[in-house]
Amino acid sequence: xxxxxxKDFDKDTDISKEKKSEKKEYDxxxxxxxxxxxxxxxxxxxxxxxxxxxxxxxxxxxxxYNPYHGFKKHxxxxxxxxxxxxxxxxxxxxxxxxESFDWAEYEVIKDKKYPIKFFHKGDEYKLxxxxxxxxxxxxxxEPAHLFLLGSDNYGRDLFTRILFGGRVSMFIGFVAIFxxxxxxxxxxxxxxxxxxxVDNILMRFAExxxxxxxxxxxxxxxxxxxxxxxxxxxxxxIISILSFRGWAGMAxxxxxxxxxxxxxxxxxxxxxxxxxxxxxxxxxxxxTTTTYVIVRATVSIPGYIIMESGLSFLxxxxxxxxxxxxxxxxxxxxxxxxxxxxxxxxxxxxxxFAVLSYNLLGDGLRDALDPKATENN
Amino acid sequence: xxTYILRRLLQAxxxxxAISILSFFIMQLSxxxxxxxxxxxxxxSEELIETMKKQYGLDKSIPEQYFHWLxxxxxxxxxxxxxxxxxxxHVIKTRALNTxxxxxxxxxxxxxxxxxxxIYSATHKYTIGDNIFTSLAFVGLSIPNFxxxxxxxxxxxxxxxxxxxxxxxxxxxxxxxxxxxxxDVLKHLLVPAVVLGTASMASLTRIMRGQMIEAMxxxxxxxARAKGLKNKTVVYKHAFRNAINPMITMFGFQISALLxxxxxxxxxxxxxxxxxxxxxxxxxxxxxxAMAGLxxxxxxxxxxxxxxxxxxxISDPRxxxx
Numbered sequence: 001x002x003x004x005x006x007k008d009f010d011k012d013t014d015i016s017k018e019k020k021s022e023k024k025e026y027d028x029x030x031x032x033x034x035x036x037x038x039x040x041x042x043x044x045x046x047x048x049x050x051x052x053x054x055x056x057x058x059x060x061x062x063x064x065y066n067p068y069h070g071f072k073k074h075x076x077x078x079x080x081x082x083x084x085x086x087x088x089x090x091x092x093x094x095x096x097x098x099e100s101f102d103w104a105e106y107e108v109i110k111d112k113k114y115p116i117k118f119f120h121k122g123d124e125y126k127l128x129x130x131x132x133x134x135x136x137x138x139x140x141x142e143p144a145h146l147f148l149l150g151s152d153n154y155g156r157d158l159f160t161r162i163l164f165g166g167r168v169s170m171f172i173g174f175v176a177i178f179x180x181x182x183x184x185x186x187x188x189x190x191x192x193x194x195x196x197x198v199d200n201i202l203m204r205f206a207e208x209x210x211x212x213x214x215x216x217x218x219x220x221x222x223x224x225x226x227x228x229x230x231x232x233x234x235x236x237x238i239i240s241i242l243s244f245r246g247w248a249g250m251a252x253x254x255x256x257x258x259x260x261x262x263x264x265x266x267x268x269x270x271x272x273x274x275x276x277x278x279x280x281x282x283x284x285x286x287x288t289t290t291t292y293v294i295v296r297a298t299v300s301i302p303g304y305i306i307m308e309s310g311l312s313f314l315x316x317x318x319x320x321x322x323x324x325x326x327x328x329x330x331x332x333x334x335x336x337x338x339x340x341x342x343x344x345x346x347x348x349x350x351x352x353f354a355v356l357s358y359n360l361l362g363d364g365l366r367d368a369l370d371p372k373a374t375e376n377n
Numbered sequence: 378x379x380t381y382i383l384r385r386l387l388q389a390x391x392x393x394x395a396i397s398i399l400s401f402f403i404m405q406l407s408x409x410x411x412x413x414x415x416x417x418x419x420x421x422s423e424e425l426i427e428t429m430k431k432q433y434g435l436d437k438s439i440p441e442q443y444f445h446w447l448x449x450x451x452x453x454x455x456x457x458x459x460x461x462x463x464x465x466x467h468v469i470k471t472r473a474l475n476t477x478x479x480x481x482x483x484x485x486x487x488x489x490x491x492x493x494x495x496i497y498s499a500t501h502k503y504t505i506g507d508n509i510f511t512s513l514a515f516v517g518l519s520i521p522n523f524x525x526x527x528x529x530x531x532x533x534x535x536x537x538x539x540x541x542x543x544x545x546x547x548x549x550x551x552x553x554x555x556x557x558x559x560x561d562v563l564k565h566l567l568v569p570a571v572v573l574g575t576a577s578m579a580s581l582t583r584i585m586r587g588q589m590i591e592a593m594x595x596x597x598x599x600x601a602r603a604k605g606l607k608n609k610t611v612v613y614k615h616a617f618r619n620a621i622n623p624m625i626t627m628f629g630f631q632i633s634a635l636l637x638x639x640x641x642x643x644x645x646x647x648x649x650x651x652x653x654x655x656x657x658x659x660x661x662x663x664x665x666x667a668m669a670g671l672x673x674x675x676x677x678x679x680x681x682x683x684x685x686x687x688x689x690x691i692s693d694p695r696x697x698x699x
Contacts, residue, residue, distance in 0.1 A: 208399055214634075216636070216674045223662070224403060309524075335534055338530070359518055
C-alpha cells in the first residue's frame with residue numbers, strides 16, 4: 001500500500017515536472033525570443049533602434065548646443081575639423097576657431113587651440129523637459145565652435161538639431177501606430193463581430209479612405225492644420241492625421257480575422273454562458289489577432305516615419321524653428337545648396353538608418369512570431 | 378467578364394461620391410480661403426472680392442456649395458482654378474497625363490528589374506548574389522523617395538552627369554524635332570522614374586523571390602524534373618508562370634503607393650504632375666483644383682485596381698468573375 005502510494009506520488013511529481021518543462025518550452029516570449037535570436041540582422045536592427053531612442057531622449061545632454069541657438073556669423077559652416085595631433089604627437093582633441101571672410105566661406109585661425117571639454121557648461125536646456133541644467137557631454141569654449149556635422153542657414157548646430165529632430169521622427173511612428181492599432185482593433189472588432197449594417201457602414205467608410213491616394217489625403221488634411229499653434233499640439237495633430245489615414249487597412253484585416261473567429265467553439269461557448277459582447281470581443285476574439293497586430297505595427301512604423309518626414313519636408317508637418325529630420329532636409333531642396341553644403345543631406349541618412357533598422361527588426365519579428373508566413377524565405 | 382467590369386464601374390460611382398463628400402468636407406475645414414489671401418493684397422479692391430465670391434459661389438452654405446460643385450462636375454465642369462485663372466480641366470489634363478507617364482515608367486523599371494532578380498535569387502538561394510540582392514532590397518525599401526531623389530540630384534551635379542536635374546522639358550524643347558523632343562522628355566523622366574521605381578522594386582523583388590521559392594517546391598516541379606526537362610524549361614515554363622500570378626495582385630496594391638510616392642518625387646524633381654499640383658493647390662487653398670486632384674487621384678487608383686483584377690483573370694484561368 002505504502003509502496004503503491006509512493007509510486008503514485010512519484011508518478012505525479014514526474015508528470016508535474018514534465019508539465020512544467022513543457023510549459024517552459026512553449027512560453028510565448030521565450031519561444032519568440034529564441035527564434036528571434038537566430039536573425040542576427042533583426043537583433044542588430046533592434047539594437048540600433050534602442051540606441052536611437054536613448055540618443056534622442058538624451059538629446060539635450062549629448063548635443064553641445066541649444067537646437068535654436070543660431071550663430072549668425074557662422075551659417076552654413078562646414079563640419080569643424082577636430083585635431084588629435086599637435087607638434088608633440090597625440091594630444092587631447094582640440095579645434096581652432098574660424099572666421100568668415102566671405103558669404104559662407106570660413107578661414108581657420110590657428111592662434112589658439114581650444115580643447116574639447118567633457119561635461120562642458122554651455123547653453124541651458126531641460127533634461128527630459130523637467131530639470132533645468134547647462135551640462136553637456138562635450139563642448140568647446142567661445143569663440144571657437146564645435147559643429148560636428150556643420151551648421152545650417154541660421155548657424156545652428158546640425159548635430160544638435162539632428163538629435164532633437166530625431167525625437168519627432170522616432171516617436172511619431174510609435175505613437176501613431178499605437179493610435180492606429182487601437183482604432184483598427186475597435187472598428188475591425190465591432191465590424192467583424194456584429195456584421196450586418198454596422199459592418200457595412202464601417203467598411204464602406206474604410207473603403208472610401210483607402211480609395212484616396214494616401215499622400216493626397218495627407219496633403220489635404222495637413223493643410224487643415226492652422227499655423228501658429230504650439231509645436232506639441234502640432235505634433236499630436238500630425239499623429240491624428242497619420243492615424244486617420246492608417247486605421248482603415250488595419251480595421252479591414254482585423255475584421256476578416258474576427259469574422260472567422262466568431263464561429264469558433266470557444267466563442268460560441270462564451271456566448272452560451274451568457275458573457276456580454278464587449279467581454280467576448282476583448283477576452284476571446286481580439287487576443288487571437290495579437291501576433292498579427294504586433295507584426296503589422298512593427299512593419300508599419302517605418303512607413304509612418306517616412307510619411308512624417310515627407311510632410312515636414314514639404315513644410316506641412318513640423319514647422320521651423322522646431323527640428324525634424326524631414327524639415328531639416330527642406331534646406332537641402334536647392335541643388336546648388338546641396339552641392340556647396342553637402343552636410344545638409346545628413347538628416348536624410350538618419351531617416352534612412354532609422355527606417356532600415358526598423359525594417360530589419362520587423363522582418364525578424366515577423367519570422368519569429370509567424371514562422372508559417374516565411375517558410376519560403 | 379464584360380458584366381463584371383460594368384458592375385465594378387457602377388460600384389465605383391457611390392464610392393466616388395462618398396470620396397467627394399469627404400474631400401469637400403476636409404477642404405472646408407481648412408482655415409481661411411483663397412480670397413482671404415487675396416484680401417491681404419492692397420491692390421485688390423473689395424468689389425473684386427465680392428464679385429469673385431459670387432462667381433465661385435463662396436457666399437453660399439457648404440452643402441449648397443457642394444451640390445453646386447457636384448452638379449457642375451456632372452456637366453464635365455470641374456470649376457475654375459483660383460490661382461491659374463483657367464478651368465481646372467485645362468490644368469489637370471496634362472498633369473494627370475504626366476503622372477501616368479511617370480508611374481508607368483517607374484513600373485516598367487520596377488518590374489523589369491525585380492522579376493529577373495527575384496528569379497535569380499530564388500534559384501540561387503543563399504548564394505552571395507542572393508544575399509547581395511536581398512540586402513539591396515532592404516536598402517531600397519528603407520530609403521525615402523524624396524531623399525533618394527535629392528541624393529541622385531546631388532550626385533548628378535557633383536559628378537557632372539549630363540542629365541537634366543529639374544522639370545520635364547528643356548528650354549529649347551519648342552525648337553526640337555519630334556525624336557529630339559521624345560529623347561528630351563525621356564532624359565528628364567529618368568531620375569524621377571528611377572526614384573519612384575526603387576521603392577516598388579525592393580518589395581516586388583522580395584515577393585517574387587518568395588513566390589518563386591514556393592513554386593519551385595511544388596509537386597509539379599518535381600514531376601517536371603523527373604520527366605528530365607531542362608532546368609531552363611522547369612524554371613521558366615513551370616515555376617515562373619505560377620509564381621507570377623500573386624505579383625499581378627501586387628500590381629493593384631502598388632498603384633496607391635506609386636501615386637503617393639509620385640507626389641513627393643515630383644516635387645523634388647520638378648516633374649509637373651498631379652502630386653506637385655496638389656501641393657500647390659492645397660497650399661494656396663485653391664479649392665476646386667485640390668478637389669479635382671483628389672478626385673482624379675482616386676479615379677486613377679480605382680481604375681488601377683480594376684485593371685489589376687482583370688489582368689489577374691487573364692493570366693490565371695482558375696479565376697472567373699461572374
